[in-house]
Amino acid sequence: xxxxxxxxxxxxxxxxxxxxxxxxxxxxxxxxxxxxxxxxxxxxxxxxxxxxxxxxxxxxxxxxxxxxxxxxxxxxxxxxxxxxxxxxxxxxxxxxxxxxxxxxxxxxxxxxxxxxxxxxxxxxxxxx
Numbered sequence: 001x002x003x004x005x006x007x008x009x010x011x012x013x014x015x016x017x018x019x020x021x022x023x024x025x026x027x028x029x030x031x032x033x034x035x036x037x038x039x040x041x042x043x044x045x046x047x048x049x050x051x052x053x054x055x056x057x058x059x060x061x062x063x064x065x066x067x068x069x070x071x072x073x074x075x076x077x078x079x080x081x082x083x084x085x086x087x088x089x090x091x092x093x094x095x096x097x098x099x100x101x102x103x104x105x106x107x108x109x110x111x112x113x114x115x116x117x118x119x120x121x122x123x124x125x126x127x128x
């Protein structure tokens with residue numbers, strides 16, 4: 001079954017909160033306050049200047065997410081995209097297809113001059 005990669009909408013708030021809760025627990029054994037997390041997710045969804053979420057859907061269900069935020073670099077006189085809050089549901093992790101597809105789509109769909117970082121880079125997008 002193919003993956004559909006799309007920008008998240010307000011209708012995805014519940015799954016984004018659930019996935020971010022899972023990220024915190026799986027990576028840091030930290031429990032997040034659902035009210036604070038929900039407000040943070042809504043803030044990103046409501047204000048594109050804060051960033052955006054991309055989700056991966058399979059069979060009509062969201063199975064993965066990532067958030068992109070922005071940083072201005074005076075050293076390079078350009079914007080950097082920071083990939084954050086990456087999560088793929090456990091049953092969709094085999095081969096990391098959801099992550100690869102999300103990454104491919106994000107790069108292809110932006111029309112920007114930014115390229116995805118290699119594993120050696122710091123996690124920001126670099127000019128091509």
